[in-house]
Every structure is written in structure tokens, then in C-alpha cells.
Amino acid sequence: MSERKRAVRARILGTVQGVSYRVWTHREAIRLGVTGWVRNEPDGSVTALIAGADAAVDAMIERLWQGPRGALVSAVDVEEAADDAPADFSIVA
Numbered sequence: 001m002s003e004r005k006r007a008v009r010a011r012i013l014g015t016v017q018g019v020s021y022r023v024w025t026h027r028e029a030i031r032l033g034v035t036g037w038v039r040n041e042p043d044g045s046v047t048a049l050i051a052g053a054d055a056a057v058d059a060m061i062e063r064l065w066q067g068p069r070g071a072l073v074s075a076v077d078v079e080e081a082a083d084d085a086p087a088d089f090s091i092v093a
Contacts, residue, residue, distance in 0.1 A: 004053070005052060005054070006052075006054055006080065007057075009048070009078070010047070010048045010049075010061060010076055011041075011045055011046075011047050011075075011076070012045060012047075012075070013074050013077070014074035016044070016046045016067060019067070019068055021068060022038045022040065023091070024068035024071075026091050028063050029089040030089060032056045032063075034052035035050075035051050035085045035086055036048060036050045036051050036085050037049050037091070037092045038092065048064070049085060051083075052085075061078055
């Protein structure tokens with residue numbers, strides 16, 4: 001039986017720009033085998049689309065709370081997403 005797959009959109013708030021948060025997220029996503037993208041938002045937050053096996057998506061959500069050295073995450077707002085995830089994980093400018 002194959003593991004259930006899902007996609008979520010996460011909005012990360014706090015000190016998450018200017019600390020390599022997107023690069024760190026990309027690296028963690030690759031390690032966990034999830035697909036999607038990550039981008040900076042004009043309001044200083046970061047948004048990520050994360051798709052893959054249930055357990056991997058849950059693990060990635062937990063990691064978003066940590067972030068790289070220098071990040072101070074105050075909130076991770078997650079909602080289920082119907083987006084078609086890309087075949088890989090990318091940093092969107």
C-alpha cells in the first residue's frame with residue numbers, strides 16, 4: 001500500500017528574510033524528499049508549498065519552526081493546498 005500524499009502551503013513569520021531561510025528550506029526539503037517551492041513575500045514573511053508523503057510533509061512543517069541560524073520564527077501558518085506540486089523543490093524569486 002502506498003503512503004498517502006498531501007500538499008500544504010505554509011506562511012512563516014518572524015525574522016525569516018536576510019538569514020538564508022529560503023536556501024535552508026530548499027536543503028531541508030531535498031533531505032526529506034518533498035517537492036514544491038519557497039519564496040520571500042513583500043511583508044517580510046516567507047511562503048512555501050510543500051508536497052509529498054504525509055510523514056515527510058509533517059516533518060518539514062516541524063523543521064520550518066526551526067529555520068537556519070539567525071532566524072527567529074514566530075509563527076508557521078499551514079493550510080492544505082490543492083496546488084499541483086512541481087517535480088522538484090525550488091527557490092522562487
